[in-house]
Each structure stands twice: as C-alpha cells, then as structure tokens.
Amino acid sequence: MKWMRTYRGPVMVALALAGPLAVAAALVPFRSDFASPAVALVLVVVITVVAIGGSRASGYLASASATLWFDYFHTRPYDSFDIHDRPKVEVTICLMIVGCVISELAARSRRHHRTSNEESRYVSMVRELANIAQTVNARQLVTYAETLMIDVLSLRACRFDPQPSSPPLARITDNGEVAHVGMSWPAESMGIPGPEAEILAQWRGRAFGRFVVTPTPGEPISQERRCVAGTLATLVAAGLAGESGGP
Numbered sequence: 001m002k003w004m005r006t007y008r009g010p011v012m013v014a015l016a017l018a019g020p021l022a023v024a025a026a027l028v029p030f031r032s033d034f035a036s037p038a039v040a041l042v043l044v045v046v047i048t049v050v051a052i053g054g055s056r057a058s059g060y061l062a063s064a065s066a067t068l069w070f071d072y073f074h075t076r077p078y079d080s081f082d083i084h085d086r087p088k089v090e091v092t093i094c095l096m097i098v099g100c101v102i103s104e105l106a107a108r109s110r111r112h113h114r115t116s117n118e119e120s121r122y123v124s125m126v127r128e129l130a131n132i133a134q135t136v137n138a139r140q141l142v143t144y145a146e147t148l149m150i151d152v153l154s155l156r157a158c159r160f161d162p163q164p165s166s167p168p169l170a171r172i173t174d175n176g177e178v179a180h181v182g183m184s185w186p187a188e189s190m191g192i193p194g195p196e197a198e199i200l201a202q203w204r205g206r207a208f209g210r211f212v213v214t215p216t217p218g219e220p221i222s223q224e225r226r227c228v229a230g231t232l233a234t235l236v237a238a239g240l241a242g243e244s245g246g247p
Contacts (some may be wrong), residue, residue, distance in 0.1 A: 012054030013061065019046045019232045020066035031074060036088055039074045040095045047099040051106035059103025067096040115216065121230045125152065129232055133239035145236045149199075149211055152228050153192065154219050160201075160236075162209040168210065170197040173232065176226035190217045199229055203237035211236075 001085050007122040027039055043066040071081055075088040083089050113166030125148050130228075133141055142160045149158040170180035170193040180193045192215035199211040211233055215221075 009058075012058040013141070016050045016054065016058040016062035017043060017065055019050060020062060021069050024066070028073050031078075036070075036072065036074050036091055036160035040070060040091050042096060043070055044098055044102070048102050048106075051099075051103040056103055056107035059106060060100060063096055063099025063103060066099055067092055070095055077243050090204060119224070122152065122224070124229055125228065127234050133235055133242075138240055142237060143237045145232050146211070148232055149213060149229055152225050152232070153213060153221055154216050155213050156216055157214040160209055161198075162205070162211050164198070164200075164210045168198070170194075172197060172199045172213075172226050172229060174202075174227070174230040176223040176230060178226065187221045188223060189220055191215055191217065192221055199233045201233045201237035201240070203220075203241045206237075206241065208237040208240040 003136065018172055023042060024039070027034055027042065047062045047066055050062040054062075068081070071083060071092050074080065074090065075083045076085055085094065129141075129145060129148060132144055136144070137227050144156045147162060149155060170178060170185065172178050172187075172192070178187045178192060179195070180197075185193055192213065194215050194217060197215060199213065201208045201210060211229075
C-alpha cells in the first residue's frame with residue numbers, strides 16, 4: 001500500500017497510455033462481431049477506471065489514448081489514423097468528449113471528498129481543544145494548541161509568547177486574513193510570509209499572548225485553515241482567561 005501511494009501517479013499515467021492500447025488491440029479479433037459503438041463503450045470503462053484512480057491529467061491522457069487507438073484499430077481503413085466513415089468520426093469525437101467529461105467529474109468528486117474530510121478534521125480539532133481546555137492546566141493547553149497549529153497550518157515550528165514583543169510580525173487574524181506590512185497577503189497562493197508570523201490569543205478584547213509560527217516557505221494555506229488557527233488561538237485565550245479569573 002505504501003508503494004502504491006508513492007508511485008500511484010506514474011502508475012496511473014502508464015495505465016492511461018497503455019490501458020486503452022491493450023484493450024483496443026485485444027478487441028481486434030472481434031471486430032466483425034463487435035460494433036464500433038460497443039468498443040467505444042468498453043474504452044469508456046477503461047477511461048473511467050483511470051480517471052477515478054488517478055488525476056485529471058491521467059484521465060485526459062486516457063481519453064486521448066482511447067480515441068487514438070479506437071481510430072487506429074476499429075475504424076476503416078484499419079491500422080490507419082484516417083477515417084472515411086462519418087458515423088465513425090462522430091463516435092470517435094464522442095469518445096473523446098465523454099472521456100474528458102468523466103475525467104473532470106472524477107477530479108471534482110475527489111476535490112469535494114477531500115474538502116469534506118478536511119472540514120470534518122478541523123471541526124474535530126476545535127471540539128477536542130475546547131474539551132481539553134476544561135480539564136488541563138494552562139501550560140498543557142498551550143502545548144496541545146501548538147501541536148494543532150503545526151498540523152493545521154503545515155508549520156515548521158510554533159511557540160506561544162505570553163508577552164508579545166516588538167517588532168510586530170505578519171499577523172493572521174480571526175477571520176483568516178493575513179496582514180503583512182500594512183497589506184493583505186495572499187497566503188492561499190504564496191503561503192504565510194516568514195520567517196515568522198503571529199496569531200493573537202484574544203478573548204473578549206483582551207490579549208493573553210500570541211502564537212509565533214514558523215511557516216513552511218511557499219506552502220499555500222487556505223483561508224479555512226487560517227480561520228481554524230484563529231479559532232484555536234481564541235479557545236486558548238478563553239482557557240487562560242478562565243484560569244486567571246478574568247472576564
């Protein structure tokens with residue numbers, strides 16, 4: 001399984017290239033019994049397997065490969081890339097279009113599934129920290145929050161600074177915005193500006209410190225993830241406020 005995860009991309013690209021060729025060639029002896037639309041449907045199945053198991057690019061590659069070898073093996077004149085029959089031209093074009101549509105739908109389905117899993121994980125993080133805040137001391141709460149920060153923001157390091165000092169750093173706000181040198185920074189494309197940035201731990205207008213984060217250079221961080229980090233900082237501030245008898 002680890003090998004498959006490591007080499008999944010190259011394997012699916014190879015399958016995208018060789019799979020349609022192998023299937024189209026295997027059906028050559030049955031050309032007299034198999035109508036060309038039926039062959040095209042079989043090739044659509046191959047495209048679907050590649051599109052689901054691979055990436056958008058491998059799905060498109062499989063679509064192109066299937067169209068090419070369908071034309072070569074199953075349209076007259078055989079063993080040629082010429083097509084002299086208009087219905088076969090239409091089937092060939094439809095095969096390419098259907099393959100691309102399937103590849104796009106598979107890619108969008110993977111993205112939605114990944115987003116759903118990430119959102120569930122982030123909700124679990126917030127709930128877990130909120131529960132822990134009621135049972136541990138301030139130091140343990142901060143330590144656990146630092147671990148979550150590293151995870152959610154893909155950080156190289158994170159530390160809590162109870163008494164923020166100057167100069168100010170690039171700041172991630174509660175709503176996920178990144179303010180850097182007085183401007184909004186596009187962290188979703190360029191990552192969190194470094195070498196360090198800060199997330200204030202505030203509760204009811206009172207600051208209880210800040211998380212100083214060391215980002216991974218160039219690692220894109222979505223606004224949703226930055227909002228989760230802001231929420232975690234707020235929960236820590238609420239826990240510190242409760243421990244210190246604050247409002």
